[in-house]
């Protein structure tokens with residue numbers, strides 16, 4: 396449903412995306428992977444019109460590259476950036492209400508997936524844990540109809556138990572709407588993704604079935620710089636460079 400072809404973008408004189416080409420199926424989770432700094436976030440931002448880019452991006456055959464971001468969001472591309480962007484000074488209910496763009500927002504789905512958002516409706520979002528803020532960020536997208544969700548590192552910095560909770564919720568969300576997921580935690584990728592696209596130095600270095608990537612330790616190591624052993628152990632056990640990541644609960 397999403398087709399990205401020859402996407403090219405520059406940031407401050409650096410050629411960050413150098414002809415990225417891949418597709419996203421209309422169901423399930425496609426993981427966008429790669430070592431730090433290879434251009435995963437930039438790819439999402441280019442698709443969404445936040446980063447000027449050349450090439451072609453189509454959604455269900457409709458060209459969207461270069462359209463303003465708000466138009467793409469209205470057309471059904473939902474985005475959860477890495478920093479989640481919840482309004483810290485507003486309550487959970489206010490954060491949700493602000494996101495509504497349709498007359499009949501789907502609170503039933505949101506509250507069935509995230510019961511805590513109802514019980515914490517009056518709590519200021521800034522006082523929520525990282526995992527709860529992630530729920531707000533995903534929940535507010537689901538109030539509106541979506542054709543595709545682009546979610547950037549949703550488990551980054553979260554405690555293992557919370558990673559497992561967020562992962563379980565994403566699995567449920569993926570049954571309703573396809574997800575393009577940037578994720579460093581390979582246990583999460585293994586649990587969620589049917590397809591994987593691996594970037595290296597601004598290009599697609601590999602794409603195929605996620606199980607084929609993660610089942611091949613040498614390939615995983617050469618493409619991602621991490622081993623694939625023990626992937627089933629715990630949700631946070633395989634993230635590279637976790638020592639440099641922020642602790643959060």
Ligand SMILES: Nc1ncnc2c1ncn2[C@@H]1O[C@H](COP(=O)(O)OP(=O)(O)OP(=O)(O)O)[C@@H](O)[C@H]1O
Nearest residue numbers: 406407409411429430431432433434435436437438
């Ligand atoms: N605003 C910016 N100014 C300068 N350089 C940038 C900016 N944004 C990204 N870059 C550079 O572009 C490259 C790609 O960044 P990007 O965030 O897309 O990578 P990534 O694969 O998502 O990395 P990570 O896994 O660390 O989040 C990196 O080298 C990064 O330093």
